[in-house]
Amino acid sequence: TPRISMTLEHGAHRIGKRIDSKMSRWRNYGFGQFIHWGLYAIPGGHWNGEYYGGAAEWIRSWKGMPNEDYDNLYTEFDPVDFDPKAWAEQAKDMGARYMIITTKHHDGFCLWPSEFTDYDVTNAPYGQDIIGPLVEAYDAEGIDVYLYFSVMDWNHPGYRSKLETAEDREAYEGFKEFTRNQLLELLERYPSTKGLWFDGTWDAAWKEQAEFADNLAMEMREMIPGLIIGSRFRPDDYGNRHFDSNGDLMGDYEQGWERKLPDTYEDTKGNDWDCVMTVPENQWGYHSDWRGHVKTSYELIEMLVKSVSLDGNFVMNFGPNGQGEIRKEERQLAKEIGEWMHKNQKAIYDCGYIDWEKQDWGYYTRNRESGEVYMIVFNKPINGALRIKTPAKINLDKIFDLNGPQKTYRPEEIHRNEYFIHLDEALLETPKVIVIQYSEAT
Ligand code: FHN
Numbered sequence: 260t261p262r263i264s265m266t267l268e269h270g271a272h273r274i275g276k277r278i279d280s281k282m283s284r285w286r287n288y289g290f291g292q293f294i295h296w297g298l299y300a301i302p303g304g305h306w307n308g309e310y311y312g313g314a315a316e317w318i319r320s321w322k323g324m325p326n327e328d329y330d331n332l333y334t335e336f337d338p339v340d341f342d343p344k345a346w347a348e349q350a351k352d353m354g355a356r357y358m359i360i361t362t363k364h365h366d367g368f369c370l371w372p373s374e375f376t377d378y379d380v381t382n383a384p385y386g387q388d389i390i391g392p393l394v395e396a397y398d399a400e401g402i403d404v405y406l407y408f409s410v411m412d413w414n415h416p417g418y419r420s421k422l423e424t425a426e427d428r429e430a431y432e433g434f435k436e437f438t439r440n441q442l443l444e445l446l447e448r449y450p451s452t453k454g455l456w457f458d459g460t461w462d463a464a465w466k467e468q469a470e471f472a473d474n475l476a477m478e479m480r481e482m483i484p485g486l487i488i489g490s491r492f493r494p495d496d497y498g499n500r501h502f503d504s505n506g507d508l509m510g511d512y513e514q515g516w517e518r519k520l521p522d523t524y525e526d527t528k529g530n531d532w533d534c535v536m537t538v539p540e541n542q543w544g545y546h547s548d549w550r551g552h553v554k555t556s557y558e559l560i561e562m563l564v565k566s567v568s569l570d571g572n573f574v575m576n577f578g579p580n581g582q583g584e585i586r587k588e589e590r591q592l593a594k595e596i597g598e599w600m601h602k603n604q605k606a607i608y609d610c611g612y613i614d615w616e617k618q619d620w621g622y623y624t625r626n627r628e629s630g631e632v633y634m635i636v637f638n639k640p641i642n643g644a645l646r647i648k649t650p651a652k653i654n655l656d657k658i659f660d661l662n663g664p665q666k667t668y669r670p671e672e673i674h675r676n677e678y679f680i681h682l683d684e685a686l687l688e689t690p691k692v693i694v695i696q697y698s699e700a701t
């Protein structure tokens with residue numbers, strides 16, 4: 260049936276996925292690292308001896324901390340232990356293929372020397388650019404860098420969440436110009452940037468800026484051809500975000516999966532997408548006292564595998580402390596995930612969705628080039644048999660363990676296009692990868 264769609268000047272400019280090589284590279288990352296770092300790392304979720312239970316990077320919005328105290332934190336920002344090379348090496352060992360760094364979070368403090376505000380690293384005791392050395396260190400490890408940028412800016416005098424008066428509108432024009440200047444400045448300073456990860460774009464004031472945001476996106480893409488921008492940046496003519504008024508995705512991939520994952524391929528609408536995930540329940544910036552559930556490496560690996568099995572990337576967050584150190588819990592997780600990735604990355608990198616019926620033992624992924632299929636097994640059934648159900652006319656040519664002694668499995672046909680393979684191990688100690696080579700019968 261033909262689509263009935265309304266004419267939008269600033270809606271989606273493309274239907275379906277981007278198919279150029281830069282976007283294929285993005286699609287094939289599988290695994291990324293997010294870093295939330297800024298002034299909020301200094302109080303680390305406490306002020307005047309009191310505990311703040313919200314997300315540490317939001318502490319400024321808490322009545323327990325006067326704004327003025329927060330706004331003066333920059334006079335203490337001196338992360339003497341910051342070692343970009345060590346961060347990049349750790350990310351590499353963990354298996355991350357891209358990294359997203361908060362250049363500016365909602366508080367407005369800039370981790371790069373910005374010509375357009377005094378509220379930046381150069382006016383803090385640290386006095387030096389943070390972003391440049393990070394980009395250099397990650398580039399050197401072959402990890403692509405993306406810049407997180409919050410449009411919402413609690414420090415800029417022209418920032419408004421809504422535009423109610425003529426005065427608001429005038430002030431906001433100044434804020435828009437400032438936003439544009441900062442973004443162009445970032446791309447000019449760090450030309451190896453592969454994309455921008457926008458945030459803080461939910462305000463009513465920003466939702467009125469369809470034309471401005473659209474033009475700015477075009478301008479940025481002219482500066483860095485192929486620049487990747489997700490669905491959180493621009494609203495459409497009617498203020499809709501992510502998906503325009505016709506339901507089409509705006510931007511290069513869907514950015515709606517924050518601390519949650521799709522369950523089925525249908526949930527993803529067949530789009531590219533990323534999932535950004537915290538280690539504790541809801542902490543992005545450094546909080547010295549994590550309470551509640553803290554994810555284990557196997558939970559995070561399962562989320563990574565599930566993301567890739569549904570054609571998405573999984574991005575795990577880190578929140579370094581005020582001295583510039585990555586906390587030991589995160590270092591330990593990075594190590595454990597890295598050990599698994601080291602052996603099993605074949606089932607993650609360059610892999611995506613295959614339309615074989617999902618089974619309870621875990622997830623399938625498929626290498627987009629070779630077509631090889633991977634079973635990533637998290638749950639061993641009591642009878643030890645893993646069910647494989649294929650579409651019609653698929654021959655299972657060879658099934659074998661990715662690791663360990665070259666064990667091959669002979670599929671036992673239990674129905675048409677339905678098989679069991681039998682596991683020997685009593686218990687699975689780590690998520691196990693089994694390779695399936697198949698061909699299509701003619
Ligand atoms: O408010 C922020 C939050 O602090 C964090 O940066 C996350 C990361 O996706 N984004 C916002 C909430 O959507």
